Amino acid sequence: GESVGLHLPTLSVQEGDNSIINCAYSNSASDYFIWYKQESGKGPQFIIDIRSNMDKRQGQRVTVLLNKTVKHLSLQIAATQPGDSAVYFCAENSGGSNYKLTFGKGTLLTVNP
């Protein structure tokens, strides 16, 4: 029978273009956010994180933007490469003694050479 699974948002870009992956979060109390990259057959890998007292943070080829007003997070990847093809997850934490990360559904990024 037909299986029903998560319908991951997908983004397809050309090599060398910039990519923007978006994430909406639900908990207005969340004060820590993190992006992970998961390649096929591997565990999620840390990309970059940001606290709620910031609205932008830059890493190597990546930038995370946080808009607390509309509870929106984005990951920008500059000069996207084929090796960037993966599923990207955002996650949030509400702070205090709660160490849990709540993960989003993920976005599949495909980079075309």
Next chain:
Amino acid sequence: DAGVIQSPRHEVTEMGQEVTLRCKPISGHNSLFWYRQTMMRGLELLIYFNNNVPIDDSGMPEDRFSAKMPNASFSTLKIQPSEPRDSAVYFCASSPVTSSSYEQYFGPGTRLTVT
């Protein structure tokens, strides 16, 4: 740094059998997390430990699932009896949890198939 170590990497078992998944966290990390990932439900937190103590097991599906952390360098996730719907990739992650970061470091996962 060896990272988080999980074993076995692949497990195929028959319905009704007991399955034990193992995890060695990164040395010095004080929190450990067990996740399950499926196409249907995505990445789900099952349980997490802080300083070897279970803190939140609200994600454990049912009594067939149990997890232990007898010391800071070892944890197990046990399924007894296993069912086909338990087929998934199970990840273990550890975290140093500091005041500025809740970053979790994931292991390579155990792919479980229950027939």
